[in-house]
Amino acid sequence: MNCQECGKRPATLHLTKIVNGEKTENHLCEHCAQEKGHFVQGFGNFSINNLLSGLLNFDPMSKNAAQGAMGNPSTATKPMRCETCGMTYAQFSKSGRFGCSDCYEHFGSKLDPLFRRIHGNTNHVGKVPERTGGQIKIRKELEQLKSTLQQYIATEEFEKAAEMRDRIRALEQKIAQSQ
Amino acid sequence: MSLQRFMQYPWSNWMKGEGPDADIVISTRLRIARNLRQHPFPLLATDSQAEEVVNKVAEVATSDAMQKVGSFEQVKMEQLSPLEKRVLVEKHLISPNLAEESRKGAVLLSEDESVSIMVNEEDHIRIQVFLPGFQLSEAWEAGSRIDDIFEKNLNYAFNENRGYLTSCPTNVGTGIRASVMLHLPALVMTQQINRILQAINQVGLVVRGLYGEGSEAVGNLFQLSNQVTLGMSESDIISNLYSVANQIIQQEREARRYLSEHSRTALEDRICRSYGTLLYARTVESKEAAQRLSDVRLGIDLGIIDNVTSFTLNELLVSTQPGYLQQAAGQKLTAEQRDERRARLIREKLSAK
Ligand SMILES: [Zn+2]
Numbered sequence: 145m146n147c148q149e150c151g152k153r154p155a156t157l158h159l160t161k162i163v164n165g166e167k168t169e170n171h172l173c174e175h176c177a178q179e180k181g182h183f184v185q186g187f188g189n190f191s192i193n194n195l196l197s198g199l200l201n202f203d204p205m206s207k208n209a210a211q212g213a214m215g216n217p218s219t220a221t222k223p224m225r226c227e228t229c230g231m232t233y234a235q236f237s238k239s240g241r242f243g244c245s246d247c248y249e250h251f252g253s254k255l256d257p258l259f260r261r262i263h264g265n266t267n268h269v270g271k272v273p274e275r276t277g278g279q280i281k282i283r284k285e286l287e288q289l290k291s292t293l294q295q296y297i298a299t300e301e302f303e304k305a306a307e308m309r310d311r312i313r314a315l316e317q318k319i320a321q322s323q
Numbered sequence: 324m325s326l327q328r329f330m331q332y333p334w335s336n337w338m339k340g341e342g343p344d345a346d347i348v349i350s351t352r353l354r355i356a357r358n359l360r361q362h363p364f365p366l367l368a369t370d371s372q373a374e375e376v377v378n379k380v381a382e383v384a385t386s387d388a389m390q391k392v393g394s395f396e397q398v399k400m401e402q403l404s405p406l407e408k409r410v411l412v413e414k415h416l417i418s419p420n421l422a423e424e425s426r427k428g429a430v431l432l433s434e435d436e437s438v439s440i441m442v443n444e445e446d447h448i449r450i451q452v453f454l455p456g457f458q459l460s461e462a463w464e465a466g467s468r469i470d471d472i473f474e475k476n477l478n479y480a481f482n483e484n485r486g487y488l489t490s491c492p493t494n495v496g497t498g499i500r501a502s503v504m505l506h507l508p509a510l511v512m513t514q515q516i517n518r519i520l521q522a523i524n525q526v527g528l529v530v531r532g533l534y535g536e537g538s539e540a541v542g543n544l545f546q547l548s549n550q551v552t553l554g555m556s557e558s559d560i561i562s563n564l565y566s567v568a569n570q571i572i573q574q575e576r577e578a579r580r581y582l583s584e585h586s587r588t589a590l591e592d593r594i595c596r597s598y599g600t601l602l603y604a605r606t607v608e609s610k611e612a613a614q615r616l617s618d619v620r621l622g623i624d625l626g627i628i629d630n631v632t633s634f635t636l637n638e639l640l641v642s643t644q645p646g647y648l649q650q651a652a653g654q655k656l657t658a659e660q661r662d663e664r665r666a667r668l669i670r671e672k673l674s675a676k
């Protein structure tokens with residue numbers, strides 16, 4: 145196979161990208177790959193950027209929003225924008241990158257379908273920062289304990305349920321004290 | 324000067340060729356993405372904002388608490404020549420993105436190169452831990468410890484619902500990307516690999532080639548990593564990856580056993596031909612080198628070749644890359660010159676005793 149860029153030299157670099165089962169292939173000679181900025185066996189041009197903006201443009205929410213905006217001049221004049229960094233949702237859709245951490249706040253629940261498509265989820269359940277998230281940590285732990293409590297009740301393991309209830313009380317006191 | 328050392332020696336901690344399941348899992352990598360609350364993400368940061376982030380991170384990295392983890396050397400991208408950057412990319416110490424695209428990008432490297440902290444890549448901070456063999460939990464623990472130290476001193480962008488906030492929506496939540504580099508020659512030879520790769524994509528994991536984001540697996544090396552970062556805890560992400568990798572390891576072992584039993588002669592022939600070629604070749608392209616080195620690696624694992632170590636092979640993975648070859652030569656080389664140098668280097672390394 146010859147290089148798809150110059151068509152002259154044999155293609156020695158075969159770049160394959162698989163995202164969500166979608167495969168893209170590129171066949172380049174070493175020379176053209178270097179020209180195109182592929183360091184070793186290919187980067188850069190095959191960035192997740194392009195794929196992501198594809199995902200975002202496919203967002204049914206933003207399509208609806210665009211149609212709504214066209215039919216309704218009052219919303220058309222006010223694009224959704226992050227007040228902190230100034231990035232609009234349209235810009236975000238195009239670049240696939242947020243401008244600052246407040247974008248998450250400003251774009252709000254509009255991001256849910258996107259997160260659901262990428263991660264299958266919309267809410268974080270992992271590590272919570274010790275210092276900035278002490279309160280959050282306790283509240284999350286509380287949620288966890290409450291759901292465990294429900295499970296024990298459902299399976300009639302009352303001794304364990306009582307133990308959970310005590311731990312929940314202790315945590316609730318801790319929150320009350322620190323407020 | 325230690326930057327010189329990072330450049331000159333292809334050796335990194337992850338190449339040891341030791342660690343659990345090192346016959347199949349060459350290395351484990353874990354990356355944690357973090358951002359500062361009060362700064363725009365690197366994409367929108369001004370030069371002075373970006374510089375401020377570099378200084379803040381460097382301050383923590385050289386603090387007493389971090390000294391207990393290791394001693395770090397800061398390297399700024401603007402100090403490096405394109406070739407030097409390329410060497411760091413080939414050693415996996417920095418990403419192509421940091422080398423090419425970043426403004427005021429920097430990296431903090433630990434002495435044994437098992438930790439690299441990138442600053443102003445796509446996110447403000449990217450902590451990377453590299454370990455030899457199959458050591459996912461160990462890598463997470465090491466990374467998380469460094470993360471804790473940073474968090475004590477910096478205001479992280481964190482949101483109760485979305486978790487750690489990242490520049491790209493694909494990293495939000497835990498911000499972690501865990502990956503293992505697998506050598507799967509027998510699954511490729513027995514043509515089972517495509518079936519396995521398809522299955523992997525359906526369980527929230529992704530497979531890439533060895534170098535970076537979008538390349539085909541060269542030399543039968545596959546990088547398996549998690550894709551989901553939101554809605555799963557770090558330990559679930561890691562145990563999910565662990566169990567899938569473990570299944571692949573078992574299948575690779577099975578396939579190796581099958582080949583040893585049913586096509587022993589053909590297998591030995593292939594391995595020894597590759598070994599012979601590398602011992603005598605005068606010029607070799609990178610793709611052929613990768614394929615032949617894969618055969619030799621399999622030969623070592625099966626006890627067919629016994630006078631080469633997997634450390635040597637891991638070292639060659641890096642030192643036969645174009646950037647490294649040119650760095651070692653001290654000059655720019657044409658593709659033909661590189662092929663020649665590559666062949667010579669491999670000859671020397673394989674026949675050294
Ligand atoms: Zn070409």
Ligand SMILES: [Zn+2]
Pocket residue numbers: 226227228229230231242243244245246247248
């Ligand atoms: Zn913003």
